[in-house]
Amino acid sequence: MSDISGEQPYSSHVGTSLVLKLDSLICEYGHKENTKGDEYTHELVRDYGRKKCALGNTVAFLPKGTQITISSVEMNSVYSVKSIEWIYAFGKVQSDCGEEISFYYHLGITNFLEPAPWQDGIKN
DSSP: EETTTSTTTTTTBBSSEEOOOSEEEEOSSSSOOSSSSTTTTTEEEEEOOSSSSSEEEEEEEEEETTTEEEEEEEEEEEEESSEEEEEEEEEEEEEETSSSEEEEEEEEETTOOOOTTTSSOOOO
């Protein structure tokens, strides 16, 4: 993985307190989607009104307005028949119980990024 935290449009989100604009969840699937390491086994996902992860275990429900911090944004290049670059944001959030939870968020692939739950322009 290569750190792209200093590049636009990611640099404005790294190291600052961000506010979720949508209800979200922290889910644990029993496997890692990213290659960052064991610290980041929980994924931040958008909640579609169920307050429960569709797959895996629900670690935390994060209502709209919850503050999170993104510590880095990294790109993971995968080479197969085609080359693809997955982009992940890594961060932390304080749960209702006061526990700090590390998470990753899959931003998308290069040139096909969806607005993250903390970005303006996200649709409910």
